Every structure is written in structure tokens, then in C-alpha cells.
Amino acid sequence: MLRYFLRKLFVYGLTFVLAVTIDWSIPHLMPGNPVLTLMGRIQIQDPKVAQQLYAHYMRAFNLDLPLWKQYWYFWVSLFHGDLGTSILQFPSSVTSIIVHAAPYTLGLLIPAILLSWYAGNKVGALAARRKVLDNTVLPLGYALTATPYMWLAIILSWTLAVIWHVFPVGYGYDPTATRGFTWAFIGSLAYHWFLPFMSLFLVSFGGWAIGMRNMIIYELESDYAHYLGALGAPQRLIRKYAFRNAMLPQITGLALSLGTILGGALVTEIVFSYPGLGYQIYRAITNEDYFVIQGIFLFIIIGVLVANFLIDIAYLIVDPRTRTGMMAGGGS
Amino acid sequence: MKRIWTRTAAGLALAALAMIVFSSAASGSGRAPAAGYPRDATLITSGTQWGNIAGTNPYVGNYAAGMVGLVNETLLRYDPIKDVYINWLAKSAKWTGPKQYTLVVRSGIKWADGKAFTGNDVKYNVGLGHFNTAFWNNLWQNVRTIPVKGNTVVFNFKGTPNYVQWQNLMWNLPMISPTQARPLITSSAKLTTYSPANPVGTGPYKIDTTGWDPTTRVVFVRKSTWWAAAQHLSPSPKPKYIIDLVNTSNTNSLNAVLAGVEDLNNNFLPGVNTLVKQGKVQTYYKSSPYMLSANTAWLEPNTRVKPLNDLYFRKALAEALNPKQYASVAESGLVRTANSTGLLPTWNKYVNRTAVTKYGFKYSTSAAKALLKAHGYKLVGGYFTNKDGSAINLDISVPQGWSDWEAARDMIIANAKAAGIRITAKVKDYNTWQSDRNTGKFDLVIDNAYQISDNPWTYWNGIFHMPVITKGTGQTFANFERYNNTTAWKLVQRLDKTPPSQKTTIMSINKQLQTILMQRLPMIPLWYNGVWAQFTSQHWKNWPSSTTSRKYMPAMWRGYLQMTGIDMITHLAPR
Numbered sequence: 001m002l003r004y005f006l007r008k009l010f011v012y013g014l015t016f017v018l019a020v021t022i023d024w025s026i027p028h029l030m031p032g033n034p035v036l037t038l039m040g041r042i043q044i045q046d047p048k049v050a051q052q053l054y055a056h057y058m059r060a061f062n063l064d065l066p067l068w069k070q071y072w073y074f075w076v077s078l079f080h081g082d083l084g085t086s087i088l089q090f091p092s093s094v095t096s097i098i099v100h101a102a103p104y105t106l107g108l109l110i111p112a113i114l115l116s117w118y119a120g121n122k123v124g125a126l127a128a129r130r131k132v133l134d135n136t137v138l139p140l141g142y143a144l145t146a147t148p149y150m151w152l153a154i155i156l157s158w159t160l161a162v163i164w165h166v167f168p169v170g171y172g173y174d175p176t177a178t179r180g181f182t183w184a185f186i187g188s189l190a191y192h193w194f195l196p197f198m199s200l201f202l203v204s205f206g207g208w209a210i211g212m213r214n215m216i217i218y219e220l221e222s223d224y225a226h227y228l229g230a231l232g233a234p235q236r237l238i239r240k241y242a243f244r245n246a247m248l249p250q251i252t253g254l255a256l257s258l259g260t261i262l263g264g265a266l267v268t269e270i271v272f273s274y275p276g277l278g279y280q281i282y283r284a285i286t287n288e289d290y291f292v293i294q295g296i297f298l299f300i301i302i303g304v305l306v307a308n309f310l311i312d313i314a315y316l317i318v319d320p321r322t323r324t325g326m327m328a329g330g331g332s
Numbered sequence: 333m334k335r336i337w338t339r340t341a342a343g344l345a346l347a348a349l350a351m352i353v354f355s356s357a358a359s360g361s362g363r364a365p366a367a368g369y370p371r372d373a374t375l376i377t378s379g380t381q382w383g384n385i386a387g388t389n390p391y392v393g394n395y396a397a398g399m400v401g402l403v404n405e406t407l408l409r410y411d412p413i414k415d416v417y418i419n420w421l422a423k424s425a426k427w428t429g430p431k432q433y434t435l436v437v438r439s440g441i442k443w444a445d446g447k448a449f450t451g452n453d454v455k456y457n458v459g460l461g462h463f464n465t466a467f468w469n470n471l472w473q474n475v476r477t478i479p480v481k482g483n484t485v486v487f488n489f490k491g492t493p494n495y496v497q498w499q500n501l502m503w504n505l506p507m508i509s510p511t512q513a514r515p516l517i518t519s520s521a522k523l524t525t526y527s528p529a530n531p532v533g534t535g536p537y538k539i540d541t542t543g544w545d546p547t548t549r550v551v552f553v554r555k556s557t558w559w560a561a562a563q564h565l566s567p568s569p570k571p572k573y574i575i576d577l578v579n580t581s582n583t584n585s586l587n588a589v590l591a592g593v594e595d596l597n598n599n600f601l602p603g604v605n606t607l608v609k610q611g612k613v614q615t616y617y618k619s620s621p622y623m624l625s626a627n628t629a630w631l632e633p634n635t636r637v638k639p640l641n642d643l644y645f646r647k648a649l650a651e652a653l654n655p656k657q658y659a660s661v662a663e664s665g666l667v668r669t670a671n672s673t674g675l676l677p678t679w680n681k682y683v684n685r686t687a688v689t690k691y692g693f694k695y696s697t698s699a700a701k702a703l704l705k706a707h708g709y710k711l712v713g714g715y716f717t718n719k720d721g722s723a724i725n726l727d728i729s730v731p732q733g734w735s736d737w738e739a740a741r742d743m744i745i746a747n748a749k750a751a752g753i754r755i756t757a758k759v760k761d762y763n764t765w766q767s768d769r770n771t772g773k774f775d776l777v778i779d780n781a782y783q784i785s786d787n788p789w790t791y792w793n794g795i796f797h798m799p800v801i802t803k804g805t806g807q808t809f810a811n812f813e814r815y816n817n818t819t820a821w822k823l824v825q826r827l828d829k830t831p832p833s834q835k836t837t838i839m840s841i842n843k844q845l846q847t848i849l850m851q852r853l854p855m856i857p858l859w860y861n862g863v864w865a866q867f868t869s870q871h872w873k874n875w876p877s878s879t880t881s882r883k884y885m886p887a888m889w890r891g892y893l894q895m896t897g898i899d900m901i902t903h904l905a906p907r
Contacts, residue, residue: 032763036770039808041393043504043891045497045793046470047801050808056465056520089386090393091525092546097384100547107352110344154583162587169587172352172548175376175575176369179545184368186353193352273580273588275547283383288763 008312012305019301024074026297027290028067034087034288035063061087061291074294083298084291088283094295097280102299104172105276108193109265112200113257120208121250125243127209128216137209144206150267153199157271160195167195170273196272200265204257208250215246248319255311256304369543369551372871372906375571377888378585379598379864381578385546387527388539390506391467395527396539396550397576401893402901403444403533403552404506407435407454409894410786412678413624413883417503417786420560420894421449421534425502427831428486431493435502437483441559443509444532451480456510458487458501463520468501470494496789496828503786503894507534534559536569536902543575551575567902571872574901576888589613589866596867596875598887602736604866605664613866616886617878620665623862624885625784628674628791629667629737631744631856632779634772635815639718640726644707646853650693652700652751653744659859662739667859673846674857679788682842691850700751716752726755726775731762737778740858744778771806772814779812780861783891789827792845795855796820815854820845863887872904 035057044050058064061084062073077084083094120141127137161169168174173188219225219242228238266278273279277296284292380397390400400406408425409418419425423438441449461472476490509532517526530541536558543551552574561568577594579585585599590612605622607613615622631653633640640646659669668677672692675683705711708719718724728744730737741757748755755776760768768774782794797810798821807814827841849855865886867875876884882903884896893901 030763032767033805034763036805036808037763037766038393040766042391043467044809045500045790047797047808047810049464049467049470051805052464052469053467054805054808056524060521060524086386088394089384091389091527092384092386096546100384100545103352104547107348107350110348114344157584157587162590165591169591169593170580170584171577171593174368175549175577175593176371176374178365178368179542180366181353182366189352193349270580271584273578273584275545275578279580280384286761286763287383 008309012309016301016305019305020075020078020298021071023294023297023301024071027288027293028070030288032288034290035061037287038087038090057087057090061085078298083295086284086289086292088287088289088292094291097292098277098295098299101275101277101280104274105265105269105278108196108268108274108276109200110258112197112265113204113254116201116204117208117250117254117257120205121212121247123205124209124212124214125216125239125246127213128220129239134213138213141206141209141213144202145210147203147206148267149199149203149265150271152203153196153268153271156195156199168192170271172275192272192274196265196268196274199268199271208253211253212246212250215249216242219243219245244318248315251314251318252311255307255314258303258307369573369575373572375574375596375872375901375904376577376594377574377596377598378577378579378588378594379596380888380890381550381576384578385544385550388529388531389524389527390508392524395890397888397890398537398550398552398574398893399531399539400506400890401535401898402537402574403531403535403539404508405533405535406503406506406894408503409896409898410503411896412784412786412885413896415678415681415786417499420503421507422454422502423483427493427495427833430831431489431491433487433489433493433498435485435487437485438559438563439483440563441534442557443511443534444538444555445509445511447509447511449507449534451483451485453507453510454485455480456514457505457507460513460517460523463517463523465520465523468497468505471497471501492829494828495831496787499832500786500790504891506894509533536560536898537574540573543573547578549575549577561902566899569902570904570906571901589868592868592870594868595870595872596865596886596888598864598889600666600736600862600864601866602664605666607866613868614875614877615866616863616876621659621668621862622666623864625668625676625678625860626863627780627783627861628670628676629740629778629780629858629861630674631858632769632777632813633854633856634775635813635854636772637775639709639724640775642707643852644703645709646856647693648700648703648707648709648751649748649753650853650856651696651703652753653747653856653858654695655858656695657747658740658743662743663736663859663862666864667862670857670859672850672857674849674855675788675791675846676784676860678784682788682839682846684843684846687843687847687850691847693850693853693856695747697747697751700753704752711752714752715749715754724754726753727758728755728776728778729758729760729765729768729774730778731765732759733762741778744776769812770808772802777812778858781809781812788842788845789824792820792824792827792842795849796824796845813854815852817848817852817854820848820852823848863889863892869907871907873907874903874905876900876903 038057039053062070086092086094086097123137127133157169160166171192173192177185177188179185225238225242266282269276269278281296383394385396386394388399389395390404405421407422409420411418421441423436425435428434437451437454443449455478460466461468471494474489474491475487477488479486512528512532517523530539537552537554540551540553554569554572560566582599582601585597586601588594589597608615616624633646635641655669659667672688673683704716709716716724728741730741745755769777782791794810796817800811800814801807823841823845830837863885876882876886884899885892886900887897
């Protein structure tokens with residue numbers, strides 16, 4: 001068991017180094033110069049001032065150093081917990097940007113993913129054995145899963161917020177709300193959270209429901225299920241075993257969804273002006289904010305690796321075949 | 333096992349929700365009203381703050397919208413509609429000699445911490461220009477001494493002052509508190525990172541730190557006393573709170589305006605003319621152009637590439653274009669067509685109508701074709717070729733996603749095609765577009781780099797600035813079309829060095845420069861982009877309007893409050 005985990009950690013460590021290297025490289029490959037974008041916001045009428053400011057900011061962001069030195073300092077800063085300073089939002093630190101935005105993204109996506117996963121799997125499993133549900137859930141699931149997030153978000157916003165005034169048009173909370181641990185503010189947060197959550201939940205629900213429905217049918221058609229039936233086992237028992245096997249790929253899918261969660265629901269956050277990480281990434285990419293791009297993608301990398309690691313452990317717990325194989329020395 | 337999984341998932345979901353609550357709520361409490369900011373006492377604005385609020389440094393980048401004007405004020409202000417300066421923190425400010433500028437600080441002005449605003453505070457603020465990261469560092473280099481006697485500050489210059497730039501500085505340099513800043517701004521780098529949580533200013537508002545949320549909003553709370561109201565120079569502003577919201581998209585801004593969340597929105601909202609006609613929003617003008625003018629949109633040719641380096645080709649291109657169509661269709665009638673000088677309406681007094689009639693260009697496809705034919709271009713297969721017979725295929729780009737400019741770009745291509753000039757659209761995101769523009773990797777762009785100001789010199793400096801930098805950063809702030817005209821550049825420099833009392837000289841130089849522009853066409857003016865502003869009267873009334881005495885700039889944009897944006901706010905009344 002120990003050897004298994006050590007081997008896993010080694011592989012994950014290598015993957016981390018490679019992924020972070022790519023993460024560092026990508027912004028530098030983008031055309032353009034972010035310092036010039038920053039300077040475009042400053043009133044400059046004199047070329048000497050322009051050159052002085054340019055030199056200053058290039059130095060401040062270490063962009064005047066050779067690439068290998070920038071790469072080296074990136075790792076040094078990383079191990080000091082310093083993700084750098086935003087170019088676009090200078091002089092805000094990347095850490096402060098992430099700290100402010102991440103809770104909104106996590107608070108939006110974790111419930112949306114978990115609840116859609118739970119509800120989708122439940123309904124999908126039911127649909128696999130009830131014709132009536134299968135004839136309704138399946139087409140609905142296909143329609144929902146094929147719906148682009150931003151389209152549904154805009155429709156929900158337009159109908160429920162602009163036309164019918166049932167929900168707010170956007171933002172994380174009422175612009176006039178006083179922040180604090182009060183029921184009024186918590187209510188405002190929930191009220192503004194609902195539409196973005198619903199737009200994500202509905203689309204994801206469709207995907208999980210279809211997936212589970214198809215997996216259940218597959219499992220019910222397998223040899224072991226027929227054999228159990230031939231032995232006279234009750235349908236409930238067969239379905240129970242089928243459900244367990246059908247859950248395995250769904251758990252993998254869940255882990256991957258949660259792993260990439262920190263990327264945020266970019267388009268949803270833009271439509272609803274929801275102050276999460278997705279919008280930060282969008283702004284960072286469109287403005288070549290190197291360090292915010294690197295910082296947020298770093299979190300995504302860590303999230304995916306941690307999620308994969310947890311799913312490896314989960315499989316050991318959930319799937320006795322994996323456990324047996326590992327103990328016999330065949331673990332991957 | 334199933335129960336464990338279910339409970340774990342439920343726990344995770346609840347923990348995630350709790351994270352939002354804790355993170356948002358933890359920064360709250362304190363002085364903000366417990367029941368929230370009362371809507372009828374709060375002005376909500378948006379349209380300036382794209383992206384997170386990056387602190388309170390008034391010199392750099394994305395600082396809190398409204399800082400300069402509401403918190404930190406300027407010595408003078410400028411009214412671009414009346415084209416007059418307004419003495420503000422300075423009771424008077426004028427040139428008292430060819431190399432001397434004397435400013436008298438108004439008495440009775442106090443900082444938010446209760447200290448008096450004095451001449452020494454002015455000296456401190458202007459003196460920050462000695463840091464090479466100050467945008468006015470070039471002007472500081474020419475200052476010899478600044479003796480201060482009470483409220484009188486005298487600036488003595490070493491050489492001939494840059495009169496225009498200096499005057500521009502007087503209404504653009506925000507006064508920050510020396511008591512607060514002196515311990516912190518100790519180097520050039522610190523000048524750019526200075527960002528106090530609770531900036532001390534002389535303005536009518538201060539920042540409500542408990543409402544501050546860099547991802548969502550900045551909240552300003554009205555001070556109990558304001559010197560301008562006490563001295564009857566301005567009404568006291570009625571909104572007790574002003575909340576400026578972070579923008580994420582024009583779509584959401586439109587929704588927010590229609591839902592009554594925002595009172596004033598300064599985004600470009602295509603189709604807002606329809607909303608005005610429906611009575612859902614108001615604008616400065618009740619009909620086209622609906623908006624005041626903020627800057628000129630130019631067609632900017634790269635004058636270093638063939639055949640744009642040929643004057644007659646540029647003239648033909650100008651005559652092939654139909655700016656009226658771009659203004660009325662692409663911009664939905666929300667803007668005015670530019671005249672041939674490109675000078676904004678605020679500078680109408682400088683426009684030489686005779687020269688415009690003589691040298692200006694008019695839309696005429698046939699005239700464009702005739703001009704090209706007369707100057708050696710041959711029409712082959714519907715398109716003109718270069719004089720050497722090689723094909724002409726120019727690219728044109730605008731920042732991707734600027735839908736009105738993209739529409740105008742397509743119309744330009746169609747107009748040019750009708751005149752036999754082949755132009756192809758190149759799609760670029762903003763940063764690539766800007767980088768290519770700065771480094772000369774383009775043929776044609778639509779650009780609006782030069783903004784409204786108190787003097788057309790800022791335009792001329794942008795258009796004719798020399799030398800053109802061909803390496804490294806390229807052009808960083810001016811002359812993106814890479815046009816060399818030594819005569820014009822000397823005139824621009826002379827204009828900056830001409831005392832404001834020499835009105836005849838100033839007028840003459842401006843006339844010469846606009847004549848050169850129309851004759852040589854380094855840039856082709858298209859339309860005047862608007863001061864995008866739409867507002868509703870659900871909570872506040874008495875908005876700026878062309879049909880009332882409230883002819884003010886209806887914008888919270890940076891640089892606009894110290895024009896007459898602050899007057900917009902002080903004249904609002906609750907519904």
C-alpha cells in the first residue's frame with residue numbers, strides 16, 4: 001500500500017512540475033506586451049516619461065530579465081507562497097485577487113456540481129427502469145446537456161430577472177447591502193446565487209442523468225446481472241449491484257469536475273456579473289495579465305491533481321477489484 | 333456506505349456555501365448602515381470600473397472610479413461644453429510672467445482629517461513630479477523653484493514653460509494629503525504602489541471602507557461638510573452614498589439599467605436610442621446624437637506601408653468613405669460624424685471653416701476612383717493595383733468584440749470596395765491589436781487614442797509627435813500612424829510653448845495644423861465617440877440635459893468628474 005502511494009506521489013510530483021512549466025510558459029507565448037496595456041491607462045504626453053514608466057514596470061514585473069531567470073524566480077516565489085502582483089490590477093497581489101474571487105466560484109460550483117450529480121444520478125437510475133420516466137427524462141436530459149451555459153444563463157436572466165423581476169439581474173449580492181453576518185445579507189447572497197446556480201445545475205443535471213441511465217442499462221444487460229436473475233435473485237438486489245458498478249465512471253467524472261472547479265464557470269459569471277474566478281481568468285487572458293493567469297491556472301492544476309489523487313483513494317474504497325489488484329502487486 | 337457518500341457530498345455543498353457567506357460577510361460590519369444603504373439616498377453608477385478595483389492610487393491604472401473628483405480634487409476644473417476653466421481648490425491661477433505661474437489656494441478648505449489645505453500641500457503634490465514614475469515628471473524637470481507664502485504658490489520655471497501641458501496638469505493632478513502620503517511615498521516605486529485604504533481628500537465624499545469590495549463595488553459616503561458647499565460655490569450633493577459597481581459586460585449593464593439597479597450607466601449600449609424613444613432611459617440629448625462627444629474615432633493608416641505612404645492614395649481612401657453611414661448605422665445614431673479636421677465640438681472655436689471647405693474631403697466614390705486613376709493607379713479586375721502593378725490588399729483591424737467598430741469596419745471595407753480599393757478585415761483581440769498598432773504591424777486601424785481635453789494640442793501632439801520609434805516598444809502613446817512632418821511637429825511644440833495670452837498666435841498655429849492635417853491626411857477622422865451615458869429617474873432626477881441649464885458631463889469616467897461630472901452629482905435631487 002505504501003509503495004503504491006509513494007509511486008503515485010512521484011508521478012503526481014512529475015506531473016505538477018510539467019504542468020506548472022506549461023502554466024508559466026503559456027502567457028509568455030501570447031502576442032503583445034501587458035506593460036503597454038497598463039501604460040495605456042496612464043496620461044502620458046511625453047516620450048521620456050513613457051520610456052521611464054515602461055522601464056520601471058518591466059523591472060517591477062521582472063519582465064526585463066531573460067526568460068530562464070523569470071522561470072527560476074517563478075519557482076522561488078512559488079515556494080515562498082508568492083504568486084506575484086497583477087499587471088492589469090496593479091498593485092493588487094494575485095493572492096488577494098484569488099482569495100476574493102475563489103469563495104464565490106467554489107460556493108457556486110460545488111453545490112451545483114454535487115447536487116446535479118446526486119439528482120442526475122438518482123433520476124437517471126430511475127429512468128433506466130421506468131419507461132415513463134425514460135421517455136421524459138432522456139429527451140430532457142439531452143436537451144439540457146446540449147444547452148450552452150451562457151445561453152441558458154441569458155435566458156434565465158432575461159425572463160426571471162429583467163422581465164418578471166423574480167430574481168436579481170446579477171452581482172454577488174444586492175449593491176446596497178451592508179456586508180456582515182446578518183440574515184439580511186445572507187439572504188441577499190442566496191438570492192443572487194440562485195440564478196447562476198440554477199443555470200449550471202440544469203445543464204449538468206442533464207449530463208449526469210443521461211450518463212447514469214445509460215450505465216444502468218449497460219450493467220443490467222451484463223452477464224452477471226442475467227446470471228443473478230437466473231439464480232432467482234430479486235430485482236432490487238440486481239439493481240443494487242448494477243448501481244454500484246454504474247457509479248464508478250460517475251465518480252471519476254465527479255472528481256474531474258470538482259478538480260477543474262477553480263476555473264470557474266466563466267460565461268455564467270460574466271452573464272450574471274458574479275465575482276468569481278472565471279471572470280478573473282477571462283480578464284487576465286484578454287489583458288495578458290501573466291501572473292493572474294499563472295496563479296489561477298496553478299490552482300486548477302493543484303485541484304485536478306488532488307482530485308485525481310482522491311479518486312484513486314476512492315476507487316480503492318469503492319471497488320474491491322482495485323483493492324485486490326493493488327494488494328496482489330498489480331496496482332497502477 | 334451510501335449514507336456516508338451522501339452526507340459527505342451534502343457537507344461539501346454546505347461548506348462551499350458557507351465560504352461565500354464568510355468571505356463576503358467578514359469584511360462587513362462597522363459604520364455602514366445595518367439595514368443596507370438606503371436606496372433613496374444612494375446613487376448607483378456603473379460603466380467605468382472594468383475589472384476589479386485596484387486600490388486608491390489616483391495616478392495608476394484601475395483605481396476606484398470616482399476617487400478623483402469625489403475624494404481627491406484638483407486645483408482647477410474644466411468645463412468642455414462652455415470651454416472655460418473653473419477655479420476650484422485654487423482661487424486663482426495664472427501666468428504672472430513668461431516663466432512664472434502663480435496660484436492662490438482658496439481659504440477655508442479642509443482635508444477629511446480636519447487639517448487645512450494650504451499652499452505647501454500644493455507644493456508637495458506638484459513636487460511628487462520629481463519621481464520618474466510620475467506622469468508629469470517632464471514638466472517637473474523644468475521647475476526651478478516653488479516659493480510658498482501662505483496660500484500663494486509661485487512656480488518659477490527654468491526655461492520656457494510648456495504652457496498647454498501645465499494648464500492641463502492643473503485640472504488633472506489630484507491633490508493627495510501630504511500627511512497621509514509623505515511617510516509612504518518615499519521612492520519612485522512607492523508612488524505607483526501607494527494605495528491607502530481610507531484616502532484623505534478635500535472632496536465631498538470619502539470612501540466607506542466597510543462597503544469596499546474590490547470584486548463588486550466601491551462605496552462613497554458624503555462628508556458632513558464640504559468647503560465648496562460652505563462657500564456657496566456648489567450645491568451640497570444630495571446622494572448620501574454613491575456606489576460604483578464593477579462592470580463585467582455590456583449585456584449585464586443593460587439588464588441592470590432596465591431593472592432599475594443602476595441610476596447612471598456609462599457603458600456603450602447598442603440600441604439605447606430605442607430605449608430612449610420608449611421612455612425607459614434618458615440621455616443628454618433627447619434625439620440623435622443622444623450623447624456628448626468624448627473623442628474622435630479615426631481611420632489610422634500606417635503611412636510607412638505602400639500605398640498608404642502615398643498622399644493621393646490616402647486622399648482617395650478618405651473620399652471613398654462614408655462616415656455618415658458609420659455614425660447613423662454602425663453607431664445607431666448615437667454619435668456625430670466628425671468634420672474633416674477631426675476636432676471635437678468642444679474645440680469648434682479653433683476650426684477654420686474656410687480651410688475645411690477648401691481642403692476637407694467629401695464622400696464620393698467616383699472622385700476617389702478618378703483621383704487614383706489620375707495618379708498612376710490602375711484598375712484591374714475591379715480593384716486598383718499599385719503603380720508598379722502589384723496588387724493592393726490592405727488589412728484593417730479593430731479590437732475584437734467592439735461590435736460597433738466591427739460594424740463600421742465592415743462598412744469601410746464595402747465603401748473601399750466600391751471605389752476599387754481592396755481591404756480585408758483582420759480579427760485581433762485588444763492586446764494583439766494594440767501591440768500591432770504600437771509596433772507598426774498593421775495597415776489600417778480604427779483608433780480613438782486621443783481624448784477630450786482643454787486644448788486641441790493633445791490631439792496635435794498625438795497625431796504629429798516625433799520622432800517615430802521604430803524599435804523596442806514602438807510608439808507607446810502617440811503617432812501610431814508613423815507620420816513624419818517636421819513642420820507640423822515644430823508647430824505642435826511651438827503651440828505648447830505659446831503663452832495663453834497670445835490668442836492670435838494660438839489660433840494661427842491651430843489653423844496651420846488643421847490645414848496640414850486636411851492636406852496631408854495622416855489620419856482620416858470618422859466620427860466622434862460619445863460620452864456614453866444613460867440614466868433613469870426612478871430614484872434621482874435633474875440629470876444633465878441639453879434642454880436645461882444642467883449642461884454637465886454625465887459621466888463617472890476617470891478624468892470626467894473634475895470636468896463637470898461633479899456638477900452632475902451636486903445637482904441631482906431625490907425623486
